[in-house]
Amino acid sequence: MSSSKLNIYNTLTRKTEVFEPIAAPFVGIYLCGPTVYGEPHLGHVRGPVTFDILNRYLLHLGYKVRFVRNITDVGHLTDDSDDGDDKILKKAILEKLEPMEIAQKYTYSYHSMLNSLNVLPAGIEPRASGHIIEQISMIETLIEKGYAYESHGSVYFDVSAYSKNYQYGELSGRITEELLAGSSRRTLEGQEEKRSPNDFALWKKADKNHIMKWPSPWGEGFPGWHIECSAMSKKYLGEQFDIHGGGMDLLFPHHESEIAQSKGCTGHTPAKYWVHHNMITINGQKMAKSLNNGILVKDFFTGNHPLLERAYSPMNLKFFILQAHYRGTLDFSNEALQAADKGLERLITAMNTLQELKPSRKGWNADLWKQKCYDALNDDLNTPILIAHLFDAVKAINSIKAGLEIIDESDLDSLKKHFPLFVTDILGLQNTAMPSANNKENELIELLIHLRAKAKTEKNYALSDEIRNQLSNLGIELKDSKEGTTFSKK
RNA sequence: GGUCGGAUGGCCGAGUGGCUAGGCACGGGUCUGCAAAACCCUUUACACCGGUUCGAAUCCGGUUCCGACCUCCA
Numbered sequence: 001m002s003s004s005k006l007n008i009y010n011t012l013t014r015k016t017e018v019f020e021p022i023a024a025p026f027v028g029i030y031l032c033g034p035t036v037y038g039e040p041h042l043g044h045v046r047g048p049v050t051f052d053i054l055n056r057y058l059l060h061l062g063y064k065v066r067f068v069r070n071i072t073d074v075g076h077l078t079d080d081s082d083d084g085d086d087k088i089l090k091k092a093i094l095e096k097l098e099p100m101e102i103a104q105k106y107t108y109s110y111h112s113m114l115n116s117l118n119v120l121p122a123g124i125e126p127r128a129s130g131h132i133i134e135q136i137s138m139i140e141t142l143i144e145k146g147y148a149y150e151s152h153g154s155v156y157f158d159v160s161a162y163s164k165n166y167q168y169g170e171l172s173g174r175i176t177e178e179l180l181a182g183s184s185r186r187t188l189e190g191q192e193e194k195r196s197p198n199d200f201a202l203w204k205k206a207d208k209n210h211i212m213k214w215p216s217p218w219g220e221g222f223p224g225w226h227i228e229c230s231a232m233s234k235k236y237l238g239e240q241f242d243i244h245g246g247g248m249d250l251l252f253p254h255h256e257s258e259i260a261q262s263k264g265c266t267g268h269t270p271a272k273y274w275v276h277h278n279m280i281t282i283n284g285q286k287m288a289k290s291l292n293n294g295i296l297v298k299d300f301f302t303g304n305h306p307l308l309e310r311a312y313s314p315m316n317l318k319f320f321i322l323q324a325h326y327r328g329t330l331d332f333s334n335e336a337l338q339a340a341d342k343g344l345e346r347l348i349t350a351m352n353t354l355q356e357l358k359p360s361r362k363g364w365n366a367d368l369w370k371q372k373c374y375d376a377l378n379d380d381l382n383t384p385i386l387i388a389h390l391f392d393a394v395k396a397i398n399s400i401k402a403g404l405e406i407i408d409e410s411d412l413d414s415l416k417k418h419f420p421l422f423v424t425d426i427l428g429l430q431n432t433a434m435p436s437a438n439n440k441e442n443e444l445i446e447l448l449i450h451l452r453a454k455a456k457t458e459k460n461y462a463l464s465d466e467i468r469n470q471l472s473n474l475g476i477e478l479k480d481s482k483e484g485t486t487f488s489k490k
Numbered sequence: 491g492g493u494c495g496g497a498u499g500g501c502c503g504a505g506u507g508g509c510u511a512g513g514c515a516c517g518g519g520u521c522u523g524c525a526a527a528a529c530c531c532u533u534u535a536c537a538c539c540g541g542u543u544c545g546a547a548u549c550c551g552g553u554u555c556c557g558a559c560c561u562c563c564a
Contacts, residue, residue, distance in 0.1 A: 087564090159561095172493070173494065174559095174560075198561070200561055201561090225562050225563085226562085247558095248494080248559080249558060251494080252559060278496095278558085279558065323502070324502080324504090327495085329495080332502095336503085339513060339514030339515075342514060349528095353528095384503065384504050384511085387512070388504070388511055391512055398528055402528060461523060468526090477527085479526065480522070480525090488527095
């Protein structure tokens with residue numbers, strides 16, 4: 001129960017394990033980042049937010065974290081027909097831009113999104129296009145070791161050769177025979193180049209129309225989808241590092257193939273812990289372009305989308321995500337988002353109220369509460385449980401303020417220290433409601449509050465209500481209490 | 491067809507054998523000039539069918555439904 005160590009679910013072992021870094025206090029994390037060919041959508045939010053909590057918590061625990069999140073700017077093939085287009089190239093033709101312009105444009109969009117969500121920047125953010133040499137070098141090693149072969153200017157990973165020494169499918173639980181059986185259901189072009197349908201491309205020959213291509217020992221071409229992550233994680237985190245993260249949709253074939261490439265190349269599994277977050281659904285349905293329910297992240301902030309009843313702030317969206325455990329699917333709906341918004345406001349208001357609290361006698365136990373919060377985090381980053389405990393503290397804070405609960409000085413000090421720690425430092429929620437100090441606007445509001453109080457004592461309720469309503473129209477809400485009137489800005 | 495993950499009260503979501511989270515919404519109350527905020531009370535759920543057990547949302551077997559992935563698709 002009160003396990004003092006972080007436990008994390010490892011997809012590789014299918015068990016929750018105690019997190020033990022390979023070389024403490026250093027921790028290496030590699031997170032699969034986006035392919036930058038479009039505006040970030042709702043599905044892009046969960047990964048960065050989830051792993052930001054992990055990053056922040058490990059930093060809080062005192063680890064020296066190297067956080068690597070790649071940007072994929074080498075397009076991958078658009079569809080099975082393999083007509084030579086790739087995602088970035090295709091988008092480039094549509095927008096009449098250079099492929100690199102597309103990648104740059106949407107990298108900015110991605111960063112802007114992360115910034116608004118208060119996600120800590122990655123320590124290293126390598127681009128696939130900047131690591132062609134490393135990828136080629138890794139492919140050469142794989143060929144030397146007999147785990148890859150060239151065919152018509154392309155290079156493929158030889159799954160059956162690999163399977164003689166290792167187990168392809170250890171991560172996703174698939175076995176090669178079943179993969180073969182499944183593949184017979186589909187007919188793909190370009191398969192004749194491969195020795196087996198299970199084999200996947202490490203390097204793909206580019207035809208003459210292909211813009212994004214690089215010279216290689218096998219001619220002009222571009223790297224396969226999986227090799228970039230193997231090459232870049234190895235370069236920046238070493239042959240073995242602590243945590244490799246990504247969405248569950250990447251489990252197969254991407255991460256499976258990454259393991260195979262790295263193992264074939266270096267002889268060992270690249271990451272000790274494989275951590276996967278689950279997907280987001282919209283009104284119970286998956287997000288897909290064909291269903292026309294892919295909401296862009298910027299649409300949430302403007303409310304400009306048919307599925308959105310109103311705008312939702314970045315912190316609203318983030319809090320909504322954190323109220324679910326990262327390994328479960330999360331269903332989006334307007335109702336759920338609005339519920340999260342109300343809850344978040346209560347949480348932030350209580351955090352501000354906390355600063356005004358005065359101690360009295362021994363009462364509410366802050367240390368017991370604090371331990372429960374840590375236990376929740378240690379239990380596979382159980383943010384919904386942590387948030388439930390935070391609301392217990394909210395209740396305590398409000399009760400203390402109302403004189404219905406008491407707290408002594410040391411418990412109050414602990415609460416004042418740890419409540420903001422969990423809310424802002426670890427969950428990374430920003431205190432947007434906190435009125436900034438030394439601000440003329442705040443002084444003016446205080447002046448109006450004073451005038452309203454005067455009107456109230458004179459029983460001039462028409463005037464006092466007008467002040468309240470006019471301020472409300474400006475997005476400033478007044479809250480009366482026995483101690484006086486406070487305000488919050490929307 | 492295969493692999494993996496789900497099905498919890500009006501909504502969202504925790505919870506792996508008894509103590510039956512949390513948020514939001516609803517209803518009642520306290521406070522208030524009124525309202526808001528705050529506080530108190532309230533609403534007892536676990537897809538279905540069997541089984542194990544003194545006792546199951548939680549374990550076992552079966553069924554139904556849903557989602558992701560199944561080779562260049564992030």
